[in-house]
Amino acid sequence: MAPVISPFLDPGTHSAAHSLGIVQLRRDHLIPAVLAPNGDSDYAEGKVENTRFGSFPHSTLVDQPWGTQVLASVVDTGSRGKSKKRKRDGKDEGAETPTTDATETKKDIVKAATASSGFAHLIPPTPETWTLSLPHRTQVVYTPDYSYILQRLRVRPGDHLIEAGAGSGSFTHAAVRCVYNGAPGMEDTSYAAADMEEELNAIGTVPKKRKHKTRYGGVYSFEYHEPRAKQLQHEIVEHGLDPVVTVTHRDVYGDGFNLNDNTSPEADAVFLDLPAPWQALKHLTRTPPSAATVQAVSSDPSTPAESSQQAMGKPFVSPLNPRKAIRICTFSPCIEQVTKTVAALRTLGWLEIDMVEIQAKRLEVRRERVGLAEEGLRGGNASAATVQEAVQRLRDVEGRAAAFHSQQKEKQEDIMRRAEARKKGRKGENGDGEGSVKKEKKTPIGKEGLPPSKHDRLDKAKKDLETRALYKEGRLIHRTEPELKTHTSYLVFAVLPRQWTAEDEEKARKKYV
Numbered sequence: 480m481a482p483v484i485s486p487f488l489d490p491g492t493h494s495a496a497h498s499l500g501i502v503q504l505r506r507d508h509l510i511p512a513v514l515a516p517n518g519d520s521d522y523a524e525g526k527v528e529n530t531r532f533g534s535f536p537h538s539t540l541v542d543q544p545w546g547t548q549v550l551a552s553v554v555d556t557g558s559r560g561k562s563k564k565r566k567r568d569g570k571d572e573g574a575e576t577p578t579t580d581a582t583e584t585k586k587d588i589v590k591a592a593t594a595s596s597g598f599a600h601l602i603p604p605t606p607e608t609w610t611l612s613l614p615h616r617t618q619v620v621y622t623p624d625y626s627y628i629l630q631r632l633r634v635r636p637g638d639h640l641i642e643a644g645a646g647s648g649s650f651t652h653a654a655v656r657c658v659y660n661g662a663p664g665m666e667d668t669s670y671a672a673a674d675m676e677e678e679l680n681a682i683g684t685v686p687k688k689r690k691h692k693t694r695y696g697g698v699y700s701f702e703y704h705e706p707r708a709k710q711l712q713h714e715i716v717e718h719g720l721d722p723v724v725t726v727t728h729r730d731v732y733g734d735g736f737n738l739n740d741n742t743s744p745e746a747d748a749v750f751l752d753l754p755a756p757w758q759a760l761k762h763l764t765r766t767p768p769s770a771a772t773v774q775a776v777s778s779d780p781s782t783p784a785e786s787s788q789q790a791m792g793k794p795f796v797s798p799l800n801p802r803k804a805i806r807i808c809t810f811s812p813c814i815e816q817v818t819k820t821v822a823a824l825r826t827l828g829w830l831e832i833d834m835v836e837i838q839a840k841r842l843e844v845r846r847e848r849v850g851l852a853e854e855g856l857r858g859g860n861a862s863a864a865t866v867q868e869a870v871q872r873l874r875d876v877e878g879r880a881a882a883f884h885s886q887q888k889e890k891q892e893d894i895m896r897r898a899e900a901r902k903k904g905r906k907g908e909n910g911d912g913e914g915s916v917k918k919e920k921k922t923p924i925g926k927e928g929l930p931p932s933k934h935d936r937l938d939k940a941k942k943d944l945e946t947r948a949l950y951k952e953g954r955l956i957h958r959t960e961p962e963l964k965t966h967t968s969y970l971v972f973a974v975l976p977r978q979w980t981a982e983d984e985e986k987a988r989k990k991y992v
Contacts, residue, residue, distance in 0.1 A: 485719035487652060488659055490603035496541050499718055501608045502549075503600040504532050509612035511604070513717060514541050516588065523589040527554055533597025538588055543601050551597030604718070606653040616707050617646035620752065620810065623839035624967055625653045631835075631972050632748040632806045636660035637696045639744050641798065643731045643759060644752035644810075645700040648711045654750075655723050658696030662722035699744040701729045701736065735762035736798040745800040749807040756809040756816070757823035763807065764827055765978045767795040776823040805975040812968045820971050829973035836969055840959045848953035855937040856944065859953075875930035882929050 486498050494500045494514060502510040510528060516538040518526040524536040533551025540549060602608060607622050620628075628650075634640055634657040645651055702708035708728040715724045727739065732755070737743055753759060761773050768776070799805050807829065809820050817834055824832050851868050853859025863869035931939070 485655075485723075486604050487606065487609070487656065487718055487720065490545060492544060494541055494543050494545065494601060494603075499604045500540060501602045501604050501612060502528055502530070502535060502540070503602050503608075504530055507611060509602075509608055511609065511612045512537070512540070516541050522554055524552065524554055524591045525588040527552075529554070530599070532599060533594055535599060536591045539591055540601055545601065545603045547601050548598050549601055551594040551599070552591035553594045554591065606649075606656055609652050610649045613647055613649060615647055616710065618967075619647045619649040620653075621649070621839075621967065622653075624810075624837050624970070625650050627835070627837055628750060628808050628810075628970060629653065629657050631970075632750070632808055634658060634748050637694050638747040639697050639699065639800065641699050641701070641736050641744055641746040641749045642752070643701045643736070643750070645702040645711050645726065646707065646752065648700075648714055650750065650752070651698055651700050651711070651715070651724060652718075652720070654698045655720050658698060659723055660696050661693065662695050696723065697744070698724045699736070699738070699746065700724060700726045701731050702726065703728075703730050731762065732758045737796055741793050741796055743796050743798050746798055747800050747803060747805065749799075749805065750810070751807070752810040754816075755819075756811065757819045760820075760823045760827055763799060763805075763975075765797045765799060765801060765975075768827065772826060776826050799975070801978045804977045807973050807975070809971045810968045811971065814969065817969045817971055824971070824973045829975050831972070831974045833972045834969055835972065837967065842957050842959055844955070844957045846950070846953035847956045848949065851936075852940060852943070854933075855940050856949075858949070878930045879932065 486495075486500075496514055496516060498514060500512055500514050502512055504510065510530065512528055514537045516525050516536070518537070520526040522536070524538065526537045528535045528537070528540075534554035535549060536552055536554065539552060543549065606625075610619060610622055610625075613619065632640075634654065636658060637660045638658050640654050640658055642650060642654060700711065702711060705728050708726055712721075712726040715721050715726060725738070725744075729736075731753070736746070736749075736759075749763060751759060758777050761768055761776050807824075809817075811817050811820060821832055821834070848856075848859040849862060850859075850864040851861060851872060854861040863872060
């Protein structure tokens with residue numbers, strides 16, 4: 480059976496076992512996980528993702544619609560180790576039973592119990608979410624940069640793209656989505672293909688066969704650091720992208736961009752994320768450059784005029800597509816690198832050289848609720864929205880202050896009257912032997928005659944919150960980030976015209992003259 484399409488290209492409607500899923504805890508906090516509910520684990524619930532918002536066993540993440548809010552589970556984190564695992568029916572929960580697959584084992588999994596709090600969202604993998612959640616091995620190319628780069632390189636389905644300096648694989652995953660138009664040995668289970676086939680069968684139409692053989696798109700990724708190259712290859716296979724991506728451990732400065740058997744990738748676009756991209760440009764030509772050109776481009780007199788493949792007697796094979804113009808982009812953080820790269824591009828015949836700097840700012844769109852009714856509520860601005868609200872609040876404050884001072888004055892006067900009565904002695908003016916003070920019944924100042932206090936306002940706001948539709952209230956506003964982040968790198972673009980021979984000139988003359 481042919482392997483199914485990668486979840487990066489068509490994730491389907493539900494998550495699946497042994498496929499990549501993204502656990503989203505917050506807007507910028509995402510955790511990638513290859514869902515393996517029966518995978519090897521020290522937990523009785525199977526493989527578990529432990530986060531600050533709770534534990535999420537993979538058994539609760541499989542066969543869930545994308546976008547589902549998954550509740551956290553109660554996981555016994557103290558039962559780690561095979562000797563301490565839970566036991567049920569007198570048997571070890573970790574006891575494994577052999578299956579038909581020699582590389583996997585199956586064990587009884589305890590059903591996870593839902594926790595009282597904590598949740599996460601399960602979302603499908605995309606180049607954007609993978610860029611935010613991938614394990615960083617180097618500085619990555621972020622979405623604002625690679626989206627602009629792929630647009631300027633005019634990468635389309637069926638194109639071949641060379642990437643040098645793969646690093647963490649952020650750009651690799653984004654490029655795959657652009658070039659993919661199928662792959663040999665890859666089963667296209669996408670909904671678009673299924674709908675098209677169903678529609679053609681319904682109307683009884685048979686699609687026409689193409690005259691030319693389909694040219695499948697591909698990404699040819701080169702990485703100098705061997706551990707990073709191996710890790711990227713492992714991730715590409717794990718994500719189901721290996722039919723489209725070719726990862727090669729290579730020093731492109733000396734060995735160029737052809738494959739290990741000296742086969743040309745016939746690239747239509749090139750992306751160089753290298754410390755010294757000008758030293759690799761001598762390999763991105765249609766004909767072997769002269770020794771003087773190589774030394775001028777490399778800016779180093781000791782640079783050999785030939786590559787290691789030519790030194791071993793292999794003929795020069797251009798890695799570029801001879802049938803169309805080639806577009807290139809270099810990714811350099813320093814302007815000195817840009818200067819050397821531009822000089823090398825001019826020397827080797829590249830045209831339309833241009834430099835771009837991307838400075839992205841995030842826009843926050845939300846509703847702003849302003850008013851004294853928002854006091855004590857989350858997400859609101861408890862400031863006066865109008866002059867009338869501000870004046871009324873001042874009147875309430877002054878009214879309560881006046882009532883408070885009046886009550887304090889009455890208490891003070893009552894204390895003074897009692898003190899004067901004690902000074903006159905025990906005998907009163909009526910001679911009955913006891914002092915007498917006429918007690919006047921005062922009406923206490925209650926809540927009925929006073930403006931509402933802060934406690935009263937908070938209680939009223941909580942009661943009104945039960946009937947308010949906060950998502951409809953307030954003004955819809957957008958705000959940018961307060962500070963502009965520094966640039967990631969300078970992008971240098973150039974175009975190498977297609978190869979034009981005497982035969983091409985003769986064909987054009989016969990056709991158009």
